[in-house]
Amino acid sequence: MCGVVGVWRPEGPVSWAVYAGLLAAQHRGQESAGVTVGDGVALRTLRGAGLVTEVFREGSLEELSGRVGIGHVRYPTAGGDSVAGAQPLVGVTRAGEHFALAHNGNVLRIDRGSLNRRGVGYLRTGGPREREGESDSQVLTDQLAGRDEPPAQALRELLGRVHGAYCLVLATRSLLCAARDPHGFRPLCLGRLPDGGWMVASESAVLDAAGADFVRDVEPGELLVIDQDGLRSEHFAAAPPATCLFEHVYIARPDSLIGGRRVQQVRQAFGALLAARSPVAADVVVPVPDTARPAALGYARAAGIDYGEGLVRNHYLGRTFLRPGDGRRRDDVRLKLNPVPEVVRGRRVVLVDDSLVRATSMRQAVALLRRAGAAEVHVRIASATISWPCYFGVDISSQEELAGHRMSAAEIGAHVGADSLEFLSAEGMREAVGGEPSLCMGCFTGSYPTTVPAGAPASARRVPPPGRTPPPAR
Ligand code: SF4
Incomplete structure (x- = not known):
């Protein structure tokens, strides 16, 4: 589950909008919360276990001033439930550029390609995980940290090789990125702030809470890059859309729009x-x-x-x-x-x-x-x-x-x-x-929109072999 928020404003500050967004996204995760803000010079992160209102006390937001920020509320589905799993996670590339990443979803596999050596050992499938309890987000962060390119460029290259369900936001000192997996399992939408700033969030109701106008859903397989030069969009991969139907059933707020439907x-x-x-x-x-x-x-x-x-x-x-x-x-x-x-x-x-x-x-x-x-x-x-x-x-x-x-x-x-x-x-x-044909209904029907890898978590190995469509559910 989990919820992500990202904000870029031409004149800043972004911390209140990120905080308001996290409050509105609290239903997606109550285990931990965190915010990273970039002020053009450095990144500052505050994160911890508990509700948004428990992690951020009076005065917290003043310490987080800047023009770009990301936030996260976490429900642990992989990687344990300790405070160590709180996001955003921060990393630094080989070239010395700092970044922060927050992620919602479940990474099933990363094609090896040009994986950096730290990452190879703990892919979730196709090999043992080097560090048990490692979250998907830590794997992605380590992958980016092992690159020479700027984070946005490294992210573009990495996303083409990541398989599974994810929505993620990434911030550097002055730039915001947001991406949605090629199937679009988890929702992610784009909004506009009154001052010309941009906001991305897991749900449209989160945009509402921060005073942003809903613009559109981020498309499956789309990467957005936002900075002082504006908003740029590109598609890094294509696959049949498969939005999670359980978002409509239970996860999302009733006042959110998903795929154009309230x-x-x-x-x-x-x-x-x-x-x-x-x-x-x-x-x-x-x-x-x-x-x-x-x-x-x-x-x-x-x-x-x-x-x-x-x-x-x-x-x-x-x-x-x-x-x-x-x-x-x-x-x-x-x-x-x-x-x-x-x-x-x-x-x-x-x-x-x-x-x-x-x-x-x-x-x-x-x-x-x-x-x-x-x-x-x-x-x-x-x-x-x-x-x-x-x-x-x-x-x-x-x-x-x-x-x-x-x-x-x-x-x-x-x-x-x-x-x-x-x-x-x-x-x-x-x-x-x-x-609507472009839905994932896997937990209801046993028929998944993508091949379930052989190394799926142990609790899931009781389903039929990978790539096979199980019989209809009772
Ligand atoms: S519909 Fe069920 S199987 Fe598919 S993404 Fe949602 S919860 Fe998971």
Whole structure:
């Protein structure tokens, strides 16, 4: 997951815009946060473990003045979860030019080509990793640091050989680069600031928060270079586009635009289709807050059933899915959700969630509603069954953990204690995004848009061999 931000302003300062962007991108990662700013002479970095507001205290921003800056919020999917994984990472080329890099995604492979010697030993595939726990971002940083060319030029050459899912931002003392992988797995967009400056961010809502106007998505395989000479764009590689559908389901903010579609409207469409395909006689539709609200609203409107906030969420605990470890997740659910008995008592409830990964949270939510007096609880999931791992930067790594891999919908329903449980189909999801063909739906269908390399992480080796399309998910 993770979120990235980059800002270049003709007269500076950029630190507040980067900070505001990170606050708006906090939902994409809560493990650590960091900012690097270049003032034309030097780069300064501040990063640490925790939320953006914990890492940056009063006065922090004054120490980070400059015309170019990048920022990052991190959720660890590779490379451990220690503070050492906080980004941006800084490096210096052989020619002595300093740079900072922040990255979102999952690098699967780097073609050897002219790799510098430090990098060869710890490619994620095709050879053992020299330093276990090394993040993708550190590998990329080391690759750039081993070059003689200026960082922007070295980045252009490197990106043509990097395979996987990534959005990255790079800053030197006076220049900003931003790039999106050739498939465009993760979103990245470009905005314009009122003073003529430029901003790139993981989501359009992040641009909004910093006062930038959305200009367009950064295109798959596109590299942007921004400095006092303006904005330059070039394409370093081409591949079939495959934007992550799980961004629409869960990851992105509902007020963001991805691929020209407002996430909130897509989620409502998921819910409306679910109501048409999986109807049930009920008195109230209740969302699992917060991500499932648009889908529940879509379901309620389409079914002509009352919508009610039957579960209230404590907003100060973060997103459960973002906290690694199943024991922590279970505890989080009890802390996070509380039922409203007046909404559900004696009523037949349709409980709508955006997705179902491990079923831990859903089991707790159903139990809460029953204890609050619900007469029936029918679960409706506004996405397809997740039965396959993600290799492209989302924490769906262990197939054994996935309820959809181990159980049928009816079995999951019994497991969570629901009167019934149904999913939207993968075809229904595609229909809800207007039949969009250029999507990754790998975790839903087991069919990935690119070959999964032989050296993929251990938790993913239980899927069929690389390059083979597995049978349809249950
Ligand atoms: S496998 Fe799933 S989570 Fe991963 S990029 Fe594809 S759609 Fe997104």
